[in-house]
Amino acid sequence: MSKHKGAALTLSQVSKRFGETDVLHGVDLSIEPGSFVAIIGKSGCGKSTLLRVILGLEPASTGHVSSDSDAAHARLVFQEPRLLPWASVAANVAVGLGERGDGPEGVAAAREALADVGLAAKADDWPSTLSGGQRQRVALARALVSHPTLLALDEPLGALDALTRIEMQSLLENVWQAQGFTALLVTHDVGEAVALADRVLLIDAGRVALDQPIDLPRPRRRGDAAFAALEGAILERLLDAPASAEAR
Amino acid sequence: MSRYQDRKERFPLAWIVPGVLLFLWQVSASLGWLPATILPAPSAVLAAGWALTLDGTLPANLGVSTLRALAGLVIGGGIGFGLGLLTGLSRISERLLDPTLQMVRNVPHLALIPMVIIWFGIEEEARLFLVALGVFFPIYLNTLHGIRNVDPQLIEMGRVYGMSPRRLFRRVILPGALPAILVGLRYALGIMWLTLIVAETIAAKSGIGHMAMAAREFMRTDVVVLSILIYALLGKLADSATKALERRFLRWNPAYRR
Structure with a gap:
């Protein structure tokens, strides 16, 4: 697996209000x-x-x-797996590739990402057949497939x-x-x-x-x-x- | 669980009651307890079906009725699906169109028959109009409902993962709305046959309904019963077709997997 560089982030004086409520007050951060x-x-x-x-x-x-x-x-993993129930496990992972995920390379990349989370054998299954932990691993593979x-x-x-x-x-x-x-x-x-x-x-x-x-x-x-x-x-x-x- | 596993063994059990009823019906008709003018024997109905098949009346009328039903379904269902998508995907369209459509929905479409006869006479357009109007609402309502009930978390996921609106529709919204749309289709098929029976019985020169009404004039109860059974069969066929569609398109859903 190729090694990809991580992103560096800098937040300067970030604030966020929703209506009258201050949610973030001048956050300074460098990651x-x-x-x-x-x-x-x-x-x-x-x-x-x-x-x-x-x-x-x-x-x-x-x-x-x-x-x-x-x-x-950037990719986000939600608290819930949020898998498409009507798509196979591999197709769900390919969602992470966007339009590129539609071709055969997309399927190959999805299978590789599934192997990384230890679910290569489940590629063709429906999400409904997986356990909660397995579903979240699929969600992780979907986030990681696009590196x-x-x-x-x-x-x-x-x-x-x-x-x-x-x-x-x-x-x-x-x-x-x-x-x-x-x-x-x-x-x-x-x-x-x-x-x-x-x-x-x-x-x-x-x-x-x-x-x-x-x-x-x-x-x-x-x-x-x-x-x-x-x-x-x-x-x-x-x-x-x-x-x-x-x-x- | 085991109740479902021995489905095959239970199967003949379901046929006992109809079998006995059919047998009693045949026996009472043969013994003359049941006059043929009230209810003809099952064998007489079968014979009528065979005779009408041989002289071409039944296939011709069946073809005409089926064509009408499908044409009405395609027109009314197509418009209902299109408007359902429009109002489901756009709040402005919903606010513009939905209140009117909900109002019109409360008019029983069969109540329009006198108007329809004035507008179209007893031509093809009259029946097409009625069938199309009848199937429009279940498809429209369920398409709208299906789209509105797609899991918002999945839609957010699609957006966060960079799906274009087009892709979001194809990959998330449409498959998510499909179970409801198919329920709408099933309702629509029921209404489709019902509307056609009424329309063909009241005003038609061909079709199964017309065949039944013509037979009534000559007290041919065997043909009338045959027509009724054919309508029942067509309804069952339409229902099975939707079930097959559900099994094909909703395979992912454990509730439809068998």
């Missing part, structure tokens, strides 16, 4: 190419909005988001059971290490953030309240003392943060 950044925070803190503004799905009210190159190519330089994940493992979630975390870490994209993971699970990220951003009331580098060696073990200490500290900080009144 290293190829790094894995986790964004955590309470419900309604603005973390999903931050992700959508970075991806350009929502325009920033003020400030701007810039990327290191015009070729920056994005930025992969954004909006609480992608939130709906999975604990065991499947841990499997998915190591899968995510493996594809990230293999492909070298920049990863932005929005999650409400501090353990997940510490297990995967180089850097954890805690968002509170539309601001970056904590910017915590995680330099534990990989693969990380949850039972580890250093792991547990970091997780505990971040969790405490998260719980201490005053509840934000704003809606997401």
Whole structure:
């Protein structure tokens, strides 16, 4: 598999208002190419909005988001798999290729991406025959098939059971290490953030309240003392943060 | 679960009641308990069917009726599908057209027969108009409903993944609306035959309905019953055709997979 460069991102004074509600207040942020950044925070803190503004799905009210190159190519993994039930697993992955996905090369690329997430054997099945974890792996393959330089994940493992979630975390870490994209993971699970990220951003009331580098060696073990200490500290900080009144 | 697994074994069971009824009907007709002017024997109906097939009356009338039904379906269903797409995809069209169409929908189309006869006489156009009007609404309503009920999360996914509006329609909206559209088609086919029966019975010079009315004049109850059975058969055929379409196009849906 070819190694693709990750995108670098710079946010300067990014704010976002929905009507009368301020969701993001002057966020300044610079994200290293190829790094894995986790964004955590309470419900309604603005973390999903931050992700959508970075991806350009929502325009920033003020400030701007810039990327290191015009070729920056972002893909989003949703909390739900959002597979087309009437298309085969391989055709769903080919959706990630756009018009290019229609030809035989598209099918080949889709099968390759499915193999990367361990689902090569399911290429011709209907999504309805897959388990929840498998569906989310197909959604991951759909995001990765076009070799994005930025992969954004909006609480992608939130709906999975604990065991499947841990499997998915190591899968995510493996594809990230293999492909070298920049990863932005929005999650409400501090353990997940510490297990995967180089850097954890805690968002509170539309601001970056904590910017915590995680330099534990990989693969990380949850039972580890250093792991547990970091997780505990971040969790405490998260719980201490005053509840934000704003809606997401 | 096992109730479904022995579907094949249960199958003959379903035929016992109709079989016994048919047998009783035949016996009472043969013994003269049931006068042929009230209800002819099943064998007499079969014989009439055979005789009319041989002299070409039945195939000719069947052909005329089928052609009318399909032409009305294509015209009315086509317009209904087109308008359903238009109102389903564009809010402005919906606000412009839907209230009027919903209002017109409350007029029973068969109530228009006197007007239709004044407008078109008893020519082909009259029957085409009635059938087209009858099938229009179920197809229109279900197309609109189907498009409106496509999972918005899938539409958002399509947009985020860079689908053009055209591609979004072909890959997400149309397949998502198809189950509802096929339900509309099934309703439409029922209304199609019903409308045709009424239209051919009241005002026609050919077709199965006309055959039945002509037979009534000569008290040929066997031909009347034959016509009724043929209508039933055609309705069943149309229903099976939609079921086949559902199995073909909704294979992905576990509810339609068998």
